[in-house]
Amino acid sequence: MSALFEPITLRSLTIPNRIWLSPMCMYSAASEGPETGVATDFHLAHLGSRAAGGAGLVMVEATGVRPDARISPWDLGLWNDRQQDALARVAALIRQHGSVPAIQLAHAGRKASTGKANAGGGPLGVEDGGWPVVGASAIPFDDGYPTPLELTETQIAELVEDFASSARRALAAGFQVVEVHGAHGYLVHQFLSPITNHRTDGYGGDFAGRSRLAREIATAVRAVWPADLPVLFRVSATDWVPEQPSWTVEESVLLAKELQAVGVDLIDVSTGGLVPRATIAVGPGYQVPFAARIRREAGLPVSSVGLITEPAQAEAILADGEADAVMLGRELLRDPYWPLHAAKTLGVKADWPEQYGFVVAR
Template identity: 60%
Template sequence: MSALFEPYTLRSLVIPNRVWMAPMCQYSAAPVGPDAGVATDWHFAHLAARATGGTGLILTEATAVSPEGRISPADLGIWNDTQVAALRRITDFIKEQGSVPGIQLAHAGRKASTAAPWLGGAPVGPEAHGWTPVGPSPLPFDDGHPVPHELTTEEIRGIVDRFRDAARRAVEAGFQVAEVHGAHGYLIGEFLSPHSNRRTDEYGGSFENRARLALQVVDAVREVWPEELPLFFRISATDWLTENDEDEREGWTVDETVRLAAELRAHGVDLLDVSSGGNAPRARIGTGPGYQVPFAERVRNETSLPVAAVGLITEPQQAEKILTEGRADAVLLGRELLRNPSWAQQAARELGADIRVPGQYLRAV
C-alpha cells in the first residue's frame, strides 16, 4: 500500500489518507455588516472541490477569533453564530465526501488590517474598513506598516478567551480538527520570537515567557475541544534570521521549535504543522522542493510529537518518499491544490492506490 494513502488515526479520528490541504486565505468574505467574516458560496465551492478531489483533511483558511484578528477585512471569522451556520454547511458536505473538515483558529496581530494580495497587500485604514493592529510590542511589521497597539496583560487574557470561544463555536460548526495558528508572524508567532517581542513582563524575554501565550491558548482551546478529537498547532520553525543579519534582531530558531514541540505535546497538542518564516519581511530564505521538510523531520526525530510537512511539495513520488523515509506523518499541500483540486486522486492513480471517487466522476477514472 502507498504510505500516502494509508489512513491516519489521531485520538479517535481516522483521516482517510495523508494528503492534507494547508490553510490558504481566500479574502472573499464581506468586510462589514451582519455578514462580516461569514463564509460565502466561494468558500463552499473552494473547499468542496478539494473534498470531491479526494483530499483527506481540509483545513480552512486562517479563521479569525475576533474582528481585529483578521489578516484582511475580507477574511473568514468565527466570533459569532451567523458565521457558525455558514461553516456548518461546508463541514457537512466535506464529511459526506469522506474527507475530514478542519479549522485554523487565528489572530493576525501586527500583520492585520491589510488588503488582499491581488490589491497590493498593503495596510488599510478606516476608509477601507481597516483598524489599528495589535501586537506584543509597538514594533511595525515593516516599513509603511502602522505601529501596533501594545497589548496589556488584561487584553492578552481577553484574546485567550476569544480562542476558547472560537473553539467552542468550531465544535458547533462541525469541525473535527482544530489548528492553532502560531506561524508566519501572526500574533502567537509574534510573541514567540524575540525579533517581534521586546516585552519585559511575564510574556517577554525568556523562552518560557515568550511561549506563555501559545501554551495558554492551547490550554484554552483544549478545555472546550472534544477529548476524542485532535488539536494541531502550526509553527514557523525559524524566522530565518541570525544575529549576523544586518539591522535584524535574532529571531525564533529551530532549536526553540523542538523545545516548544515537547511543551505543546504535554498541553494536549496532537500534531505539529511545521512551516517557516513570515515574521521578518527581509529574511533571506532559500527555497526549493521540500525545503521545509527538514524542520518537520527534526521535530519528529527529537520529540514524540507527530508532524506534517509543507513547502513546495508538488509531486506524488516526492510526497510518498517523505513519508516512507519517516520524515513526516503527513504532507500539507497549498498552491498545488489551488492548481489542481483533484491532486489526491491523480496521485493515487500514479502510486497504484485506492481512493474514493464520487459516483458522478467515475466516468473520468
C-alpha cells in the same frame, strides 16, 4: 500499501489519508455589515471540491477569533452565530465527501488590517475599512505599516478566551480538527520571536516567557475541545534571520514538547513570515527538514508543507519518516483532484466521486 494513502489516527479520529489541504486565505468572505466574516458560496465550492478530490483533511483558512484578528476585512471570522452557521455548511459538505473538516483559528496581530494579498496587500487605514492593530510589542511590520499597540496582560487574557470561544463554535459547526495558528508572523509568532517580542513582563524575555501565550492558547483550546478529537498547532520553525536573535528550530522543538504536554496532537510545520525580507533558501521540499527534526527530537506527529508537488516526492517524505502528513497548498489550487491523480500514479485504488467516476474510468 502507499504511505501517502495509509490512514492516520489522532486520538479517536481516523483521517483516511495523509494528503491534507493547507489553510490558505481566499479573501472572499463578506466584508461589511452583519455578514462580516461570513463564509460565502465560494468557500463552499472551493473547500468542497478539495474534499471531493480526495484530500484526507480539508482545513479552512486562517479564521479570525475576533473582528480585529483578521488579516484583512475579507477574511473569515468565527465570533458570532451567522459565521458559525455558514461554516457548518462547509464542514457538512467536507464530511459528505469523506474528508475530515478542520479549521485554523488565528489572530494576525501587527499584520492585521491589510488589503487583499492577491491585490497587492499593504496596510489599510481606518478610513479605508481597516482598524488599529495590536502586537506583542510596539514594533511595526515594515516601513509604512502602523505601529501596533502593545497588548496588556488583561487584553491577553481576553484574547486567550477568544480562541477558546471560537473553538467552541468550530465544534458546534461540525469541525473535527482545530488548529491554532502560531506561525507566519501573526500574533502568536510575534510573541514567540525575540525579534518582535521586547516585553519585560511574564510574556517576554526568555523562552518560557515568549512561549507563554502559545501554551495558554493551546491549553484553553484543548480544554473546550473534545478529548477524543485532535488539536493541531502551526509553527514557523525558523524566522530565517540567523544574523540576530530570532525564533529557531531548536526553540521549535522545545515548544513542540511543551505543546504536547498540554494536549496538542500534531505540529503543522512551516517557516518564516515574521519579517518582510528574510533570505529563504526556497526549493522543492525546503521546509521538510524542519518538520523531520521536530518529529525526531520532540517525539510527536508532524505535517510538512512547502513546494511538495509530486506524488513520488510526497510518498518519500512519509516513507522516510520525515513527516506524518503533507499539507498541500498551491498544488491543490492548481489541481483539486491531485490526490486521486496521485493514487493512480502510485498504483493505489481510489474512488472518484460517483458523479465523475464512470467517465474518468473509461
